[in-house]
Amino acid sequence: MNFLSTRGQTPPTAIDRALSAGLAPDGGLYVPEGFPALPQPLAAEGLDATAHALLSPYFEDSSLRDGLREICARAFSFDAPLRPLSQADDWLLELFHGPTAAFKDYAARFLAEALAGLRDESAPPTTILVATSGDTGAAVAAAFHRRPGFEVLILYPDGRVSPRQAHGLGCWGDNVQALRVDGDFDACQRLAKQALSDEALRAQRPLSSANSISLGRLLPQAAYYAHAAGRHYAQRGEPLNFIVPTGNLGNACAAFVAKRMGLPIGEIRLATNANDTLPRYFGGADYLAQPTRATLANAMDVGAPSNFERLRHWYRHDAELRAATRADGVDDATIVETIRAAPQRHGIVPCPHTAIGLHVLETLRAQGDERPWAVVATAHPAKFDSIVEPLVGHTVEPPPALAASLARPASAEAMAADYAALRERLLG
């Protein structure tokens, strides 16, 4: 199986090359040439076995093929439970049981395993440069921490991530360094992009990214959709529908991959915060990226969803894409109200991102929709304690892995939002 670029100007590319490159040379995103049908059923197996079955056809020609089972066992070493909520046919797909308590752990760990497997042992260490507004940086740091041959440099906007998120970026040490940049997320991203396109710098200091558009992050995420839908189908004989809290559309695109491989997935519904580029488009307007707005669900503060190109590639015409899914936007006031009512209404305490999905579920139920729906829980509420705890009126205990990282000291170096400073830091 080869991989194509969404922009169509890159020849069909083998998986190992597409994984290492991240972005296609024409600036597009890699997509598989086709969607292999999966042998049914996957239901009885564990999440790691499902991941291996789902990913195998894509890795047929990869040098990682024989080690793929082991890679999946290490990357998918914690479960993604599908829990019933208070009302019949309401489900929660919990993706927050990894080391940094957000769904990005699965893909970051898979990517780290894959890049380590593809690495030329004699080459100098690679620096993974990651600009982050919170959760990505922590997941990538955890995945590459103490991994021989890799260093991680995190750039995050000083004062614009939650205190716990800042701790999760600065608590690693060893081969992981965090820089708190005097600027916003866009400034961090500009600095990272500039370094990644600085050939003279890269000749002296090999660099790589771990961006959400990387194929090595997209494909593994399909595994938890396959696993949840497979188990649900085995018990109920019905496809499961998903509500996916969405920013860059990375997680949601993986749901489409699983669906297109023939897994028993019904509808995939997108839920955004007040950044309403997608709701506008699915409401009938032309696609138009918007300036980013800060919201309570900060990991979804995206005005130009980078994976939209993939949806466009899979559903060529607007009418086709609008028939395939739709997107609902949820504002901060509604997030607050949903978190406050969730313990009573659903029997859980949600993070602000998950609350957005719950609100969309409530709307569907109010409209009389009786299908089984799973809301994707993208992060543990304890990660957003400063928002959630005052609303539910009690403390929310962090899960063990998050508690362990909170117990470690954290530090980050201050840096001006200035490319010369970053370049010096990388060469120093």
Ligand SMILES: *Cc1c(COP(=O)(O)O)cnc(C)c1O
């Ligand atoms: C990254 C993130 C999202 C958004 O995921 P996308 O793949 O960018 O759509 C939602 N919730 C949380 C907690 C996240 O960390």
